[in-house]
Amino acid sequence: MNGPHSSHALKAINISDFLHALIADACGRISFFSHIDTEKLHICISSNRAGGRGATFGKVVPMKFKGGEEILHYRGKCYAMPKIEVNSIRILYIIYFYIPRFTDLAPIEKIRVIFHELYHIHPDFNGDIRRFGKNGSVHGKSKKQFDTQFEREVISYAEEIRNTPMWEFLSLNTSEIFKNYQKVLSYRMKTPKPIILDASIFR
DSSP states (O other): OOOTTOSSOEEEEEHHHHHHHHHHHHHHHOGGGTTOOGGGEEEEEEEOOTTOTTOOSEEEEESSOGGGOSEEEETTEEEEOOOOEETTEEOSEEEEEEETTTTTSOHHHHHHHHHHHHHTBOTTOSSSBOOBTTTTBSSTTOHHHHHHTTHHHHHHHHHHHTTSHHHHHHTOOHHHHHHHEEEEEOOOOOOOOOEEEOGGGGO
C-alpha cells in the first residue's frame, strides 16, 4: 500500500470489505470476541457531517429482538425484522461506520470504535444486543464504564497490527483515502426497521 502522501493512486478500495477483514482478524486473535461469527456480520458505510455535535462514529443494528426472538409482540401488534442475506448467509448484525467522522479518527480510536460496536453483540451471538441490568440498558451505568471493558484488548490489538497494511490504511484520514485510491467503494443500506406482521397468522 502506498503511504498517505504518495502521488500514485491505487485502483480501488472497498472500505466495508477492509473493515470486515479487520474485524474477522480481530475476532480470530482476541478470545474476548471469539463468539462472533463474522460471516453473519454485514459492514456498511453511512455519512454524517464532520465536526457535527453529538455525531455518531458507528452503530450496530441487531436483526432479532430481545433474547434472540424472531417476533416482538407489542401493544397488540406483531413485529419482525426483515431477513437479510449476503452470499446466502443470514445476517444477524449490521454494523455501520460513518464517513467522515469515523475515517478522520486516529488509528487507535478507529479500533476503539470498532471494538465498542463488537462489544454490543450479545455473548450468545443470537441476533440481540448485550444488555445490562433489569431494564436491559445498552451501555450499563455509563458509556465510559462500558468502554473500559475492552480497553486492554484495544491496546493489545493496536500493538499487534501496528506494522501491518491494516494499520497503514487505518492511518489514512478521509481526504487521504480519496487521494490514495482512484475508486472508493463501500456497502450502503438504509437502517432496517421492524415490519408489522399480520397478527391473524398467530391466532
